[in-house]
Amino acid sequence: MPSHDRTDAAPYLRAVRDALAAHGVEIEPYATRVDLDPERERALSWPLTGEAAWAFDDAYGVSLSWSETRGWCLDVTHELGATRGYGHYVHDLRLGLLPAPGEVVAAVRALVDDPGGLNYREPVRPRRPEQLDAAFEWALLGYHFQGAARYPSHEPPHYACPFCALAGGGRNALTGQGEIVRRTPGALAFVSPRWWPNNRGHVLVVPTGHHENIYDLPTDAGHAVADLVREVAVAVRSTYDCDGVSTRQHNEPAGNQDVWHLHVHVFPRYDGDGLYASRPLPGYATVEERRPYTERLTEYFGV
Ligand SMILES: [Zn+2]
Numbered sequence: 001m002p003s004h005d006r007t008d009a010a011p012y013l014r015a016v017r018d019a020l021a022a023h024g025v026e027i028e029p030y031a032t033r034v035d036l037d038p039e040r041e042r043a044l045s046w047p048l049t050g051e052a053a054w055a056f057d058d059a060y061g062v063s064l065s066w067s068e069t070r071g072w073c074l075d076v077t078h079e080l081g082a083t084r085g086y087g088h089y090v091h092d093l094r095l096g097l098l099p100a101p102g103e104v105v106a107a108v109r110a111l112v113d114d115p116g117g118l119n120y121r122e123p124v125r126p127r128r129p130e131q132l133d134a135a136f137e138w139a140l141l142g143y144h145f146q147g148a149a150r151y152p153s154h155e156p157p158h159y160a161c162p163f164c165a166l167a168g169g170g171r172n173a174l175t176g177q178g179e180i181v182r183r184t185p186g187a188l189a190f191v192s193p194r195w196w197p198n199n200r201g202h203v204l205v206v207p208t209g210h211h212e213n214i215y216d217l218p219t220d221a222g223h224a225v226a227d228l229v230r231e232v233a234v235a236v237r238s239t240y241d242c243d244g245v246s247t248r249q250h251n252e253p254a255g256n257q258d259v260w261h262l263h264v265h266v267f268p269r270y271d272g273d274g275l276y277a278s279r280p281l282p283g284y285a286t287v288e289e290r291r292p293y294t295e296r297l298t299e300y301f302g303v
């Protein structure tokens with residue numbers, strides 16, 4: 001296959017490497033370079049070191065590997081004894097071929113926290129034949145234009161993400177499944193517990209997967225969010241008796257972000273409501289206070 005049809009995978013792999021480093025998953029320093037031969041299968045293997053490697057203390061070595069046909073796997077080497085040498089086992093992280101960097105971090109961290117989750121019995125099957133796949137090349141190309149590696153993460157280590165709790169079917173301190181007004185395969189929408197005085201009952205739309213901000217949002221998650229924002233805007237416009245709709249999306253503390261999972265606010269707007277000059281109300285709206293808005297939207301969407 002001529003190499004000019006193949007996209008350089010290095011920007012994607014660097015984004016994953018930097019996300020791992022930002023979350024305390026260390027790779028052997030000699031292995032952190034990403035030089036891939038464009039004529040061969042795009043693949044690499046990174047031996048883990050430090051805290052992440054110690055978690056697998058009964059293993060001789062653990063490497064995180066990626067290839068364009070299998071995606072991400074954890075390769076574990078065990079010493080079988082003086083006469084039997086070494087055994088190599090592969091755990092498929094089951095993330096598909098090009099998961100967002102944050103998804104790789106979450107999967108690796110889950111195994112570092114609980115190495116009992118390793119499963120060597122499931123065979124690792126190629127997910128894509130070794131031929132040019134335009135969608136795959138296009139997705140890789142997306143990482144050539146992303147700034148993920150260049151901007152700091154503000155999410156604390158072991159962040160208990162309130163939106164992931166909702167996306168995973170659970171609840172957080174303020175919101176449960178009952179406040180979700182619509183779910184699509186890639187996104188969900190719920191009535192925000194934080195209210196602005198003249199724009200009560202505004203809605204938050206979040207991607208199902210954990211993405212801290214817009215800089216490293218994969219295109220499929222971005223499309224899922226944008227589509228649901230549009231549906232919610234139409235629903236709010238048709239059920240709130242409002243005169244318009246505004247959306248807002250914040251990144252990093254300087255951009256007024258305070259939950260480290262990307263979200264878009266969808267506000268009902270009323271003539272002269274002064275949204276941009278007003279501050280949010282203190283405290284949080286209860287489930288009961290949100291109910292009139294939740295009911296309107298669930299009825300609209302036929303949830
Ligand atoms: Zn999250």
Ligand SMILES: [Zn+2]
Pocket residue numbers: 250256257258259263265
């Ligand atoms: Zn916000």
